[in-house]
Amino acid sequence: MNPTIDLLMAHRSIRKFTEKPIDDALLEILVNAGQASASSSFLQGVTIIRITDPIKRQQFVTLANNQSSIAAAPEFLVFCADLSRSIRCCKMHGGTPTEGFTEQFIISTVDAALYAQNVVIAAESAGLGICYIGAIRNDPVQVTALLNLPKNVYPVFGLCLGYPDQNPEPKPRLPISVVLKENSYDSSEEDAQIKDYDEVVRDYYAMRSGNPKSQSWSEQMARLLEKESRPHMRNYLVQQGFEMK
């Protein structure tokens, strides 16, 4: 198609990295690429914390289900949704900020995700591999203490970056016909399409080079949706100032 689209289509998460460090100049370029992302209301509601302290890295490993790649990756960044800066701006101008709105939570979370994905694409274009780490939300209270996060800031995810020391196959995605609708929502054809996709995913899992298993996509979703999903998040967010008004 073109080199940018080819790059996007070649994405796969990398969980094993060589020891080669990422040059500081390159890291700055990657963050600059993040800076260029679109931002709702120009809020720029993001703070990134680069974790270079090996003790802190190890604490992240422990709180994120012992994911050792967090310590082994040449770089580990924590992306935070940040409303505290704009709240300070409001006060700077003598205003009284309206805090805790759900919409503000959405805006800052979307900003963090778009920013991170720009960093990811820039990184992959430079030959790096990445893996998002949502498991840092296993213990957001500890992350908040570890990073000294103020109110109105929360850690959305971490990101491991480094030169790949593995070459996994890209994971097949849902067919476009399932996810792309025209003019209105219609899922009447989806069950049959998901059944076909299930076999594609089952084959992928059976044939892949690392950690083969027998599972279809809908089975994976069933297991996921059967269990509670970080039920502590609601109270944590409220404590951090994201009250969801």
Ligand SMILES: Cc1cc2nc3c(=O)[nH]c(=O)nc-3n(C[C@H](O)[C@H](O)[C@H](O)COP(=O)(O)O)c2cc1C
């Ligand atoms: C927000 C987010 C959080 C994620 N958290 C983790 C994680 O904690 N550990 C992990 O190994 N992979 C994590 N992943 C990677 C997904 O498992 C992966 O993207 C998905 O299985 C698709 O595989 P692919 O990226 O290789 O195409 C995360 C991905 C996203 C977008």
